[in-house]
Amino acid sequence: MTLSDFDSYRPAHEGRRKKKRNRPPGNGRRRGGGGGDGAREMSMVDDVEFSDSYYGRPIVKPPPWDWKISAYLFAGGVAGGSGMLAAGADAAGLEKLRRNTRLTALGATIGGTGFLILDLGRPERFLHMMRTFKVSSPMNIGTWILSGFGTAAGVVAAIEVDRITGEKLPLGPLRTILHWVEKPTGAVAALFGAPLASYTGALLADTAVPTWNAARDNLSYLFVSSAAMASSGVAMITTPTEQTRPARVLATAGAAADLYFAEKLTEPMHPAEAEPLQTGRAGKKLRWAKGLTIAGGIGAALLGRNRIAAIASGAALATASALTRMAVLEAGIDSTKDPRHVVEPQKARLEARRAQGIVDDSITTVG
Amino acid sequence: MFDFREKPGQLIDAHGQDTERKGFFTDTSICIGCKACEVACKEWNQVPMEGNLELLESSYDNTGGLGANTWRHVAFIEQDEEQIEKARDSGQKLISLGMPSIGAPETREKDTAKHIGMPEFGSPGTRIKEKVDNPPNPDTPEFRWLMSSDVCKHCTFAGCLDVCPTGALYRTEYGTVVVQDDICNGCGTCVAGCPFGVIERRDTGTIHTKPDRVDSRYAMDVKHEGTANKCTLCYDRLVDDQVPACAQTCPTTSIKFGNQSEMVESAVERVTTMHAQGSTEARLYGANTNDGVGGIGSVFLLLDEPEVYGLPPDPQVPTKDLPQMYKKVGIAAAGMLAAAATAFVGARKK
Ligand code: SF4
Ligand code: SF4
Ligand code: SF4
Numbered sequence: 001m002t003l004s005d006f007d008s009y010r011p012a013h014e015g016r017r018k019k020k021r022n023r024p025p026g027n028g029r030r031r032g033g034g035g036g037d038g039a040r041e042m043s044m045v046d047d048v049e050f051s052d053s054y055y056g057r058p059i060v061k062p063p064p065w066d067w068k069i070s071a072y073l074f075a076g077g078v079a080g081g082s083g084m085l086a087a088g089a090d091a092a093g094l095e096k097l098r099r100n101t102r103l104t105a106l107g108a109t110i111g112g113t114g115f116l117i118l119d120l121g122r123p124e125r126f127l128h129m130m131r132t133f134k135v136s137s138p139m140n141i142g143t144w145i146l147s148g149f150g151t152a153a154g155v156v157a158a159i160e161v162d163r164i165t166g167e168k169l170p171l172g173p174l175r176t177i178l179h180w181v182e183k184p185t186g187a188v189a190a191l192f193g194a195p196l197a198s199y200t201g202a203l204l205a206d207t208a209v210p211t212w213n214a215a216r217d218n219l220s221y222l223f224v225s226s227a228a229m230a231s232s233g234v235a236m237i238t239t240p241t242e243q244t245r246p247a248r249v250l251a252t253a254g255a256a257a258d259l260y261f262a263e264k265l266t267e268p269m270h271p272a273e274a275e276p277l278q279t280g281r282a283g284k285k286l287r288w289a290k291g292l293t294i295a296g297g298i299g300a301a302l303l304g305r306n307r308i309a310a311i312a313s314g315a316a317l318a319t320a321s322a323l324t325r326m327a328v329l330e331a332g333i334d335s336t337k338d339p340r341h342v343v344e345p346q347k348a349r350l351e352a353r354r355a356q357g358i359v360d361d362s363i364t365t366v367g
Numbered sequence: 368m369f370d371f372r373e374k375p376g377q378l379i380d381a382h383g384q385d386t387e388r389k390g391f392f393t394d395t396s397i398c399i400g401c402k403a404c405e406v407a408c409k410e411w412n413q414v415p416m417e418g419n420l421e422l423l424e425s426s427y428d429n430t431g432g433l434g435a436n437t438w439r440h441v442a443f444i445e446q447d448e449e450q451i452e453k454a455r456d457s458g459q460k461l462i463s464l465g466m467p468s469i470g471a472p473e474t475r476e477k478d479t480a481k482h483i484g485m486p487e488f489g490s491p492g493t494r495i496k497e498k499v500d501n502p503p504n505p506d507t508p509e510f511r512w513l514m515s516s517d518v519c520k521h522c523t524f525a526g527c528l529d530v531c532p533t534g535a536l537y538r539t540e541y542g543t544v545v546v547q548d549d550i551c552n553g554c555g556t557c558v559a560g561c562p563f564g565v566i567e568r569r570d571t572g573t574i575h576t577k578p579d580r581v582d583s584r585y586a587m588d589v590k591h592e593g594t595a596n597k598c599t600l601c602y603d604r605l606v607d608d609q610v611p612a613c614a615q616t617c618p619t620t621s622i623k624f625g626n627q628s629e630m631v632e633s634a635v636e637r638v639t640t641m642h643a644q645g646s647t648e649a650r651l652y653g654a655n656t657n658d659g660v661g662g663i664g665s666v667f668l669l670l671d672e673p674e675v676y677g678l679p680p681d682p683q684v685p686t687k688d689l690p691q692m693y694k695k696v697g698i699a700a701a702g703m704l705a706a707a708a709t710a711f712v713g714a715r716k717k
Contacts (some may be wrong), residue, residue: 121553
């Protein structure tokens with residue numbers, strides 16, 4: 001577009017230039033199904049074209065969350081799963097498993113909470129999360145779950161430490177009380193551990209970030225599967241094989257569920273929402289995670305009685321879980337970078353509603 | 368069914384007096400891109416500088432977009448004949464969808480530019496009045512400017528407010544959405560919760576523009592570092608019955624301020640006028656209480672599709688689906704507990 005001589009100095013319109021190049025010759029305005037552009041996924045919705053954007057700038061902003069939040073998601077899963085394993089081990093009389101999983105649960109809680117606090121813009125105000133109880137905020141509810149879990153896990157871990165040190169902690173009469181509440185507190189930790197592992201699904205899904213929001217149907221399921229296999233994996237590393245049979249069973253089940261829900265995750269998504277999970281850094285991590293999950297799952301099921309194989313399988317499963325968390329976090333962040341991931345699905349759902357005759361719920365109106 | 372979405376309820380101020388929901392109507396058809404609103408907002412709210420005074424190669428827009436340090440942003444779009452035609456077509460399509468509307472005009476007058484009426488304001492002289500009534504319009508059939516001053520939408524269902532875990536974000540007595548900077552702990556959840564990409568955590572930004580001014584006695588620390596920041600709809604001015612700085616400074620009345628219901632009314636009136644004048648490209652953004660965010664506090668009149676301006680075409684408050692998400696959280700948690708319990712069946716140590 002040159003309107004005057006001076007326009008030759010004007011930088012070309014980025015979005016427009018791209019669009020022109022992609023448009024099949026002779027076709028007025030519809031660019032059907034993304035054909036002719038190898039860089040893009042085939043669009044399933046032929047009717048919707050990605051026309052314009054504002055200089056390709058993002059529409060939705062990514063939250064300022066980095067690897068620390070991935071680490072928190074992972075640690076929260078390990079903590080929650082370990083809390084359950086500990087309660088089960090306590091009931092079944094598997095002392096070493098109980099001791100190790102209780103210590104893991106507390107360690108992961110402390111580590112995870114640390115990451116969560118460090119990721120705040122004002123870490124000294126962490127406790128402001130608890131000045132209110134707000135159901136509409138998964139972050140708020142999650143903090144309450146985390147504190148509930150942390151308290152219970154802390155108490156039972158303290159009992160274990162006391163036992164390891166030969167009851168040398170200066171507990172005085174408190175020791176009797178602690179032993180008296182040990183079993184119920186362990187059960188409380190298990191009960192809080194479950195939502196601790198699953199609420200993070202809602203934490204990510206309850207956002208305007210396209211890929212996370214579109215994952216809302218399966219994200220919690222994926223995260224508990226991931227948590228089950230990670231916590232059991234850690235238990236297989238820390239605990240001798242004669243006590244880890246339940247952990248191996250849970251690890252295998254978790255791995256199978258993880259594989260299933262990782263596939264299912266993108267099913268309800270628009271191609272532009274699924275793409276960040278399938279390509280780029282997140283796609284690569286998810287492919288590695290899949291391989292490690294299969295290897296670790298098979299290892300846990302078949303070779304778990306061998307100490308070395310158990311450690312290797314456990315490590316594979318824990319790594320796979322960490323990679324999955326990282327991949328989901330990064331895919332969401334990446335989905336905000338190109339406005340296409342926002343505009344295409346939104347236009348598609350708007351068109352779909354209009355095709356059904358629903359025309360009264362658009363943000364764009366004519367009067 | 369549960370609904371966790373917060374929305375403006377009965378609004379009363381600190382003295383127990385009833386108050387009205389306030390808002391903007393930004394009529395982009397008369398915006399001249401002077402950026403006075405950007406400057407006024409920066410000055411009044413002491414919003415620090417963003418970036419390094421770069422040229423962004425996007426027409427006259429060197430601001431970029433809304434963020435922690437940009438609460439008003441004027442967008443500049445240059446369009447050629449094909450895009451103008453497309454905008455008219457998409458507007459026409461909207462009209463013919465049978466939405467609540469005034470119906471499509473039968474014919475479109477060719478030279479619309481002359482007929483775009485500007486709303487009157489108290490003009491100091493007839494010569495100026497003449498200019499105002501018949502504005503010289505640089506747009507031609509082959510070229511037009513789109514200029515639009517973007518701002519926080521002060522949504523009816525505000526995603527940022529719903530997901531904020533500290534309660535730092537709250538609904539004021541004017542129905543607006545404001546961050547309490549002494550409460551916010553910078554968790555960043557609101558950034559992800561906003562479907563419009565408005566609110567942001569202030570991690571950077573500088574008050575002093577040049578290194579040599581760092582030692583100057585005028586140098587200041589960046590305010591509210593590490594907390595979320597966005598337009599407050601000039602809350603501090605509203606409590607004193609003042610007009611927000613951006614609206615007060617706007618020389619063309621493109622930014623209008625008032626009771627939200629009246630803003631919607633004048634927006635509808637304006638789009639109706641423009642359609643009657645043949646400008647089928649005109650459309651409203653955010654005037655529908657039925658949309659994904661329940662309507663917005665700062666209504667816009669746009670001359671092309673929202674995404675052309677960098678606005679989402681079908682924003683939805685994420686909290687709308689939160690009940691279902693919590694259901695999944697519950698099922699997932701129960702499933703995990705059941706799986707763990709099953710794993711221990713028959714595991715009792717002999
Ligand atoms: S536009 Fe974004 S920041 Fe503004 S009120 Fe709505 S959700 Fe909050
Ligand atoms: S960054 Fe501040 S305002 Fe935003 S959600 Fe967190 S606490 Fe609330
Ligand atoms: S209302 Fe106030 S804070 Fe908001 S954009 Fe205008 S001047 Fe800035």
